[in-house]
Amino acid sequence: MPVIPSVRSRPLTFAPRLRGRIEKHAGMTPPPTHFIPLLDALPRRKTPLLERFAALLEPKTPAQLEAMARESRAVTRRHFGRTMRLFAPLYLSNECVNNCRYCGFSRDNPILRTTLTIEQVVREARHLVTQGFRNVLLVAGEHPRFVSEGYLEECIRAIRDFVPAVGIEVGPMEAPEYERMTRAGAEGLIVYQETYDRAVYADMHTAGPKKDFDWRLACPERGYLGGFRRIGIGALFGLSDWRLEALRLAAHLEHLYKHCWKAVFTVAFPRLRPAAGDFHALTAFPDHALLQTLCAFRLSFPEAGIVMSTRESAVFRDAVAPLGVTLMSAGSHTEPGGYTGAGSDDLHLTVKGRRVELEEKAAQARAEGQFGIADSRPPAEVAARLQALGLDPVWKDWDPAILAA
Numbered sequence: 001m002p003v004i005p006s007v008r009s010r011p012l013t014f015a016p017r018l019r020g021r022i023e024k025h026a027g028m029t030p031p032p033t034h035f036i037p038l039l040d041a042l043p044r045r046k047t048p049l050l051e052r053f054a055a056l057l058e059p060k061t062p063a064q065l066e067a068m069a070r071e072s073r074a075v076t077r078r079h080f081g082r083t084m085r086l087f088a089p090l091y092l093s094n095e096c097v098n099n100c101r102y103c104g105f106s107r108d109n110p111i112l113r114t115t116l117t118i119e120q121v122v123r124e125a126r127h128l129v130t131q132g133f134r135n136v137l138l139v140a141g142e143h144p145r146f147v148s149e150g151y152l153e154e155c156i157r158a159i160r161d162f163v164p165a166v167g168i169e170v171g172p173m174e175a176p177e178y179e180r181m182t183r184a185g186a187e188g189l190i191v192y193q194e195t196y197d198r199a200v201y202a203d204m205h206t207a208g209p210k211k212d213f214d215w216r217l218a219c220p221e222r223g224y225l226g227g228f229r230r231i232g233i234g235a236l237f238g239l240s241d242w243r244l245e246a247l248r249l250a251a252h253l254e255h256l257y258k259h260c261w262k263a264v265f266t267v268a269f270p271r272l273r274p275a276a277g278d279f280h281a282l283t284a285f286p287d288h289a290l291l292q293t294l295c296a297f298r299l300s301f302p303e304a305g306i307v308m309s310t311r312e313s314a315v316f317r318d319a320v321a322p323l324g325v326t327l328m329s330a331g332s333h334t335e336p337g338g339y340t341g342a343g344s345d346d347l348h349l350t351v352k353g354r355r356v357e358l359e360e361k362a363a364q365a366r367a368e369g370q371f372g373i374a375d376s377r378p379p380a381e382v383a384a385r386l387q388a389l390g391l392d393p394v395w396k397d398w399d400p401a402i403l404a405a
């Protein structure tokens, strides 16, 4: 993206305002779901921060968007330097009790499924470590029988000695169960609301416990009570009007900053990708809208991490990397065993919650992925490209020893 040197930089940073609020609320524990009335009052009633955020989302000319991108880049430099944290998802299981219309793991999709053993999880994690990763996100569908809390705890304990930053993106839990995960060694929690539009949410989630919108909405606060220091929220763009979705996501982030002040937060704006079930986006979220959303978040929440996954193409990721993104996945696989082939000896179907053996299996058969990725470059190539763009890829930025000390 070109830079316009004649335009003076005027970063729209609201950090002091937020910091003041955070100090005011120091020592508070988060209320269970106080965000619900705030969400339901949008877009009618907005805080001053959200008023300014909404203004940033109004239609822009190309020149205005470029000015936003330039400010966003400057604000990012000020708060994050040139760093870009790299992480990799490690899929544990593609079993799920929910039907989410946009997801390949939906329970009614007749896909090949598997759940990794602890030894296989260790093998996958060691493979990621050899590629450089020290930040691994354990991902699984929601299925208490295959992916129990005890199993997740074991997975975390099995890799925590050689993976310093372990995050989880799994089915929602109560705060005491989240505490079990943090005691086992997890420090990051990712839970996306998918859509903040209640009507669309009801239409998308047709079966399973995920139908409960409010229960999911309160997840980040329960995770905070459970001891997570790093919490990621986001929405799946392409299900609802992107400006309203972004505004509601921003409101959620502002709420969490006020009430969960000890945690650090990340936001993500994933776009739909091809997946089993062949679901297609309901609304448009073109590149320029994604860029504008990214910049609006950076200018309004200067200290929030912004994630850009391999759902986006290499070209797009390279273009926006310097403009506000602070976390990237690389070389990702979205199927369990994707890095080493682990689990392919245990493929089966799951019908009405029951395992069904395959009558015959192709030699190269693999478990189904959650969605297809768009940037398939190996991690080393992504890191080299970031360096060529003037950024510093960071493989490790956390160690549990920091807290132990």
Ligand code: SF4
Pocket: 096, 097, 098, 099, 100, 103, 104, 105, 106, 107, 140, 141, 142, 210
């Ligand atoms: S989005 Fe999550 S809960 Fe929904 S089907 Fe996929 S894995 Fe299951």
